[in-house]
Amino acid sequence: MSWTARLRRLRAEAERRLPVLTEVTSRLLSANLLDAATRLAAQAFLACVPLLFALAAFTPQSVRDQLGASLRALFGLTGPADQQVQQVLSASTDSALRETSGIVGVLITLLSATSFSRAMARVCERAWRLPRAGTRIAAWRWVVWLLTLLLVVLLQGPVRNGFGAGLWLGTPLVFVVSTGVWLWTQHLLLAARVPWPPLLPGALLASAATTTLSLTARLYMPGALNRSLAEYGSLGLVLALLSWLIVLCAAVTFAVTIGAVLAQQPPLSRYLPAEREP
Structure with a gap:
């Protein structure tokens, strides 16, 4: 038997025994x-x-101060x-910034930032192969998700420190917390x-990915940000942060998509009924 025939036979056998792997790869x-x-x-x-x-x-x-501590x-x-x-x-100690921005400017900033919410919603919809939700249904969800995400980021400092207990609890x-956030994110969007x-x-997959990346970020990002800042100025800071965001968003995108496939294929599909809510 030729190597090509053997590989085809092994592939067919793998697809028969582990159809979920075939579906994950295809997706x-x-x-x-x-x-x-x-x-x-x-x-x-x-x-x-x-x-x-x-x-x-x-x-x-x-x-x-809390935001600064959470970013650190x-x-x-x-x-x-x-x-x-x-x-x-x-x-914010400069009152001119407030006068320039104004409440209207903040509202416009918030509304324009919902483009991030819409992009996240499209990731979830593609993972589950669902059509886009109507704007009337989804618009308020974009704003709520964005404001909740800001709150989660704001509380990262005390949560990661285990509220004073250290990393062993944090x-x-x-x-x-990440599992709850990503579970709610998918359901909302x-x-x-x-x-x-x-x-x-x-x-669970998205939480595992983001938790791991957040732990490694504390080791890699400080040096990368400072080197980029020293070599290229503020532009280097932007490039380093954007590179990290690409890795993070790729991990979340793959995690949500793989999670959707696993939930729709045996054996998990027997325990996680995926009938859509009316």
Whole structure:
């Protein structure tokens, strides 16, 4: 028997015994997930920067201090990179920034930032092969998801520190919180068209990916950000952050898609009924 025939036979046997692997491979190759992840990262960056300035301009000092602590916990910021962030967060001491921005400007910033929510919703819909939800149904969900995500980022500092207990408690807490966030994210942005149980595999995978990346970010990102800042200035900081966002969004995109496939294929499909809610 030739090698080609043997490979075909092994492939057929694998597809027969493990159809879920075939479906996962097919879904990952056919959905242009890397393109979707790159678009998601770009929208995340375009949403985060103006929102950071808005928070710096209109929130009290205690909120800005908490945001700075959470960003340091997320990226392990030190040195020049940390100084850049602190400079942005202290910008609210200038009343001219508030006058220039205004409440209307903040609302426009928030509405434009929902492009990130829409990109995340498209990732979830492609994972579950669902059509886009109508704007009347989904619009408020985009805003709610974005505001909730801001709150989650704001609380990253104390959660990662285990509320004072340290990483031994903080790391499991981050995983549990992330699982809840990604479970709720899918349910919300899919407009409740998929019940809760089938969303759990994707939530667990996304939580595992983001938790792992957040732990490695504390080791890699401080040096990368400071080197980029020293060599290329603020542009280097942007490039380093955008590169990290691409990796993060790719991990989330793949996790949600693989989770959807696992929930729809045996053996999990027997325990996670995926009938859509009316």
